[in-house]
Amino acid sequence: MFCILVAKCVLVFSKGLGWYTVNSAYGDTIIMPCRLDVPQNLMFGKWKYENPDGSPVFIAFRSSTKKNVQYDDVPEYKDRLSLSENYTLSITNARISDEKRFVCMLVTEDDVFEAPTVVKVFKQPSKPEIVSKAPFLETEQLRQLGDCISKDSYPYGNITWYRNGRELQHREGVVNISFNKQMDPATQLYTMTSSLEYKATKADIQMPFTCSVAYYGPSGQNTVYSEQAVFDIYYPTEQVTIQVLPPKTAIKEGDNITLKCLGNGNPPPAEFLFYLPGHPEGIRSSNAYTLTDVRRNATGDYKCSLIDKRSMIASTAITVHYLDLSLNPSGEVTKQVGDALPVSCTVSSSRNASVVWMKDNTRLRSSPSFSSLRYQDAGNYVCETALQEVEGLKKRESLTLVVEGKPQIKMTKKTDPSGLSKTITCHVEGFPKPAIQWTITGTGSVINQ
Incomplete structure (x- = not known):
């Protein structure tokens, strides 16, 4: 009801439209059209908002004749209002406190028309972040995994936890999820925190955990996700x-x-x-x-x-592999021609070992055996053995055989075909090397040495 003083005071009832809602993002400019047809006999237009108790607070006035605009002294709207010629009201730097029921009023001499507008302000929350992360999770132990926090939201949003992209549901003793919201009295923005307690298994190794916050904006519901978090999983030794x-x-x-x-x-x-x-x-x-x-x-x-x-x-x-070799006799051995000389090379090892005999750097086909020594049996003998499977495991022993004997002389004669001369050859075999000399029988004279 609005009272207009013309020639007399007349009470008239306002006429208007149903409620209309304007959605605005936090910090943007709120634009509210008047939504009324401007009557020809319009005197002026006004905007007001209503307190929770229903009392009006007038904030803007525009005359239809003088074309001037006046803004009421309302501190929270100082320097934020703009009223256009078609009575559209703009409010810059939208705040949560701007969520009110505003009313556009067009006044004629005999009537008042009203069009209410409800303002809704939305603030997108910050990207959620997993904080207070556990240094590790332990199988079969319910541990605090971390907190998902998202700040500066209006209205407050809902937080959801995910494991490997699948939503986690509360399960007593396995998945415990708690939620808390706090409003900043100065900004009226909300901070949401969700804590997750989780009992891990070995299947959680390298599994990513994320969280999201679902919130309402001017265009509807939206969701924003956190970065992935992977946790070290502790589990006992099984083998x-x-x-x-x-x-x-x-x-x-x-x-x-x-x-x-x-x-x-x-x-x-x-x-x-x-x-x-x-x-x-x-x-x-x-x-x-x-x-x-x-x-x-x-x-x-x-x-x-x-x-x-x-x-x-x-x-x-x-198995610690070993290889023993015993050669009997060994070292330098001097024997007489015709003597017998038994030779044994005995091997003791952790595995079957190969045995090789060498004489004067030449491989022998079989082990040496001397029943009657000859001068040509003299030489340097080596018995070698090795374990082929074990690198570096080989042994060798050597025998230097010296064969001695009295010189044995053998003479041969050969007559020249002409009959004029003879050749006498003297073959001497013995060790040490014998000295040879020639004498003429009956004279004792030496003719060659």
């Missing part, structure tokens, strides 16, 4: 394995052996118990244990286990 370095097929006496124990948990165990032949109680060590200068008596079963769960154990058999 223990043991490794031997160098490879156990090539270990020989004098080598160093490193036993390496591995657990398939995350993080892997840092310490183990190592069980060596003769040490059933176990030796506590890091995941590597080294034995130096091993001997053949180190051959046996080696094991390792978890410290706190000795039943989880792994074992391996290690």
Whole structure:
């Protein structure tokens, strides 16, 4: 009801239209058309808004005759209003407090027309972010995964959690989701926080977690997503394995052996118990244990286990390869021609070994055997043996055989076909090398030496 003083005070009832809604983004300019046809006998137009208790607050006035515009002294709208000739009201820098019911009023001498407009202001929230992230998740343990936070929203939005792109639903003791919203009294903008407690499994290894916030804007509902977060998943060791370095097929006496124990948990165990032949109680060590200068008596079963769960154990058999060679006789041996000389080359090894005989750098087809020594049997003999599967494992012993004997003389004569001369040849065999001289029988004179 509006009272106009002309010649007398007359009470008239306003006529107008139904409610109309204008949606605006936070910070934009709100534009509200009057939505009334301007009557020919218009005196002036006014805009007002209504307080929650229904009381009016006038904010703008425009005369139809003087064409001047007046803005009421309302602090929150100072320098923000603009009223056009067609009575469209614009409000710059939209705020949450602008969510009101505004009314356009066109006044004639005998009537008042009203058109209400409801203003809705929307503020897109910030991109959600996963914060307070757990350094790791542990299987079968309900742990705080993190908080999803999104700021400066109006109205407040709803937060959803995802695992590998699939929405997570609340499951007591497995997936616990809580939600909290707070409004800044100065800006009336909301900050939303959702906390996720999660019980991980090994299937969560390398799985991405994300969150989203669904909010309403001027054009309807929208959703914005966070960046992915991948968490380190801790899980207990389920199997223990043991490794031997160098490879156990090539270990020989004098080598160093490193036993390496591995657990398939995350993080892997840092310490183990190592069980060596003769040490059933176990030796506590890091995941590597080294034995130096091993001997053949180190051959046996080696094991390792978890410290706190000795039943989880792994074992391996290690053979320390060895090779012994004995040559009898060896060194330098002097024998007489015609003597017998038994020779033996005995090999003791962890595997079948090959044996090769050499004489004066020439390979023999068989082992030497001397039942009656000859001068040509003298020489340098070498017995060599090796394990082909084990690099560097070979042995050799040598025998230098010297064959001595009294000189043996053999003479031959050959007459020249002319009959004028004869050639006498003297063959002497012996060791050490004999001295040879010629004498003339009956005279004793030496003619050659």
